[in-house]
Amino acid sequence: MAMQNASFDPQAFRAALGTFTTGVTIITTQAEDGSPVGITANSFNSVSLNPPLVLWSLSKNARSLPVFSNGKHWNVHVLSTEQEKLSGRFATQGEDKFAEVQLDNGVSEAPLLQDCTARFQCRTAFQYEGGDHVIFVGEVLAFDHSDRAPLAFQSGQYALATRKPRSELRLATTPPPPECSYTEDLLGYLLGRGHYQVLNTLRRMVSNQQLDEQAFFILSVLCIRDNLSLEEINTFVSYTGHEVTLAGMRFLERQHLVAIEGDADQLRFVLTANGRELSLQQLALAKVVEEELSAKLGSADAQALKVLLKRLIVVSDPGLPDLWAPR
Amino acid sequence: MAMQNASFDPQAFRAALGTFTTGVTIITTQAEDGSPVGITANSFNSVSLNPPLVLWSLSKNARSLPVFSNGKHWNVHVLSTEQEKLSGRFATQGEDKFAEVQLDNGVSEAPLLQDCTARFQCRTAFQYEGGDHVIFVGEVLAFDHSDRAPLAFQSGQYALATRKPRSELRLATTPPPPECSYTEDLLGYLLGRGHYQVLNTLRRMVSNQQLDEQAFFILSVLCIRDNLSLEEINTFVSYTGHEVTLAGMRFLERQHLVAIEGDADQLRFVLTANGRELSLQQLALAKVVEEELSAKLGSADAQALKVLLKRLIVVSDPGLPDLWAPR
Incomplete structure (x- = not known):
């Protein structure tokens, strides 16, 4: 494995990984002293419907690793397009991330942020070895979901995802005859x-x-x-x-x-x-x-x-x- | 946990999970009899940079589960916006998925598709329990990456992600004075x-x-x-x-x-x-x-x-x- 790694350009590897579009989440928990902890993560994904499980990964170097490792509960917040600033705040160390942030009451003591696209309140089901990261798998105890458009992330930049209609959106009631070169698609x-x-x-x-x-x-x-x-x-x-x-x-x-x-x-x-x-x-x-x-x-x-x-x-x-x- | 599940509306849970935007991948491997196997998955994510690890989840009901569980190598293809049809084909059971699909030579026998946004050639590092899914964590042995725009997926539909420039895109060389209500943003x-x-x-x-x-x-x-x-x-x-x-x-x-x-x-x-x-x-x-x-x-x-x-x-x-x- 060492040799394989040696041949890896870490920047190129990051760039290749970054092409996979993701949403943006903030994941929160409560430290033993009662203080709120939260980080921005885009390594979230769904795992299982029954039992309901989701996962995300946290760097072994993260200051919050001990808190998440020892804590039982954490909340995943899928951020909306209006929450780009909040995302930036929770991605930056040292800021008082929760200053003036309104919280809801959840099923656990983990902070529950407002105005998100979706929220998953979780209890740690598994912690798995993942190289320089720990993979957290959580059982979803409660969730909710709003109409707010979700923020996306691609190649190191925030993005807005435009959903493509399942069938092509047509302005004309019928497709033009094939011999007609003028189409509405111009x-x-x-x-x-x-x-x-x-x-x-x-x-x-x-x-x-x-x-x-x-x-x-x-x-x-x-x-x-x-x-x-x-x-x-x-x-x-x-x-x-x-x-x-x-x-x-x-x-x-x-x-x-x-x-x-x-x-x-x-x-x-x-x-x-x-x-x-x-x-x-x-x-x-x-x-x-x-x-x-x-x-x-x-x-x-x-x-x-x-x-x-x-x-x-x-x-x-x-x-x-x-x-x-x-x- | 049974009670928690009972209170879950599976459709609502799916809908909430679906708000998390993802890319679209096809993951391929080779069966023991030499036949190519591939499925569409959006549960991919990066895990670790050093060692280079990525993960994805596969339903325990999937017909391809034994092949992936027994195989050592698999390739992840991050699909481009031009590969929507290919995504649909690999998401559908029973089709001859590899018919007329051109392949490249990779580091393993796992099929390596062409014209993708990025490709990760992996060897299974871990298989983890994930409820009704198995979580596959792979060590990345080789990867590449093109300029093709990646396909995204959100709330059950294909999507196109428009990246937001880091600093706001301005047409005017200087922002208008604050007292000017006419802005270029109209x-x-x-x-x-x-x-x-x-x-x-x-x-x-x-x-x-x-x-x-x-x-x-x-x-x-x-x-x-x-x-x-x-x-x-x-x-x-x-x-x-x-x-x-x-x-x-x-x-x-x-x-x-x-x-x-x-x-x-x-x-x-x-x-x-x-x-x-x-x-x-x-x-x-x-x-x-x-x-x-x-x-x-x-x-x-x-x-x-x-x-x-x-x-x-x-x-x-x-x-x-x-x-x-x-x-």
Whole structure:
């Protein structure tokens, strides 16, 4: 075995192991002196349904090993996507991990954390030799389970798992005929349809306020970065396919949303108090639309969608100016 | 323990366990008669770095239990997102699992599958009692690891894990000032910017062919569903914010892309051979753009983005007509 180990690059071995996706758990117990103990672990897995058994491994170097070895009871908490910070806290030595953490009452004295995706209250059934780790197998005495989306972990990073529907999700009621090369599965189609549908939901709300989409874009830009020339506005808006004209700006001026300043050859556009208020109202509506959609998608999937859209924007960025950059 | 079990709803217990996200593995060995044996398992996990140990559990009812119990060597294959079908095949009893499966040569006689995310070639180190399962702990004799995105599993469904960058992915070079309510994190903004950027990449290619975006949409619709009235075309296109006019259709007729048939009050529009060819050329370009973006995102993330966009489209669908529906 020594020779085999010698040929092992530990970093490469870790990297290979890390490709196996896991959830993230915090495992807690109570020390003999009554103090709460907890660590973050992703080595959890289910073992047996009847009797109900689960397992996890703990490093023989872990400071908490004696406590877990001597204790009879421990709780496994499958963390939700909202508990990434808690995961980090319990993965770090020395912090007062349980400071301001609310606990529930469980079947044992082991601390029972709140707001998890699932919890398993266990009694040690076996402790097995596992090289530089001890394998703890626990009998599950009680468990519960919420709708909170679970946090995942892959290749050393937190992750959001998007479940693939068992049968492929189809927008059309019937698959297109095989000779049709246009399918709903085209990324460009999905992006366009998703965007326009969300935009139209917003547009219906905005149209009650007598403002069109172009005005929405202009006010948004000025709300982030005020006092711009027409040319500057267009550098921020042109990627949408809209071209902002002086006539369009004059229209907004007549509605007291924008003030025009400067000489005729160097006009600059400034948001009025009215304009700012309307823009913030629109933003609030956009956030309402987003919240409704997030609730329907589930917050983890909504978050994953945003992460992926940002990555898409980065890889397809033609070099748009940074709207939020300081000047 | 019997009483504890009695209070357990096995389905609820399974559901709670299932919230812990896992990867998907196929574990293989060779039977004494030389025949290959393999099963799909998600109970895998790493145990020890030095010595290098991994574990997984196998039901005591499994037909392959005697083979694994008596065999010394087995291989763990962490499956990639491309290997969902293989996972299904090895999860199903009775199929000729190894039919047409290419194998590599490994350190033992245990079958070594190809095209996986990672592979661990193991020798049994321990077999432990685990209720209705046996826990196999293996010493890793050899391993390798590719760039293929790993398949995940959560709550009984295959899943795609989107890794969250360690530090938040930012489009802007600096965070917006705290008083700015408009942030780049708005779903509507991300959808619009992502869509327009991809559309503009395509538009640049299409504009070489002297066709605008509206013509692109019209030809696409007619390519999927030919012989439509102007009103029908608009039911399919209007969600994009474009309104198709008779003048626009006459323009396409002059370019020999569309033929106009029927009486003046019942005009119908039909794609010409030229029009169909141009439309398919555009589609091919759209697929090139998509392939380039998928390569940059990684195929698993591109796939996850499409799954999430479909879900977004479903939850925000105002009731658009089904373009692909048969008539």
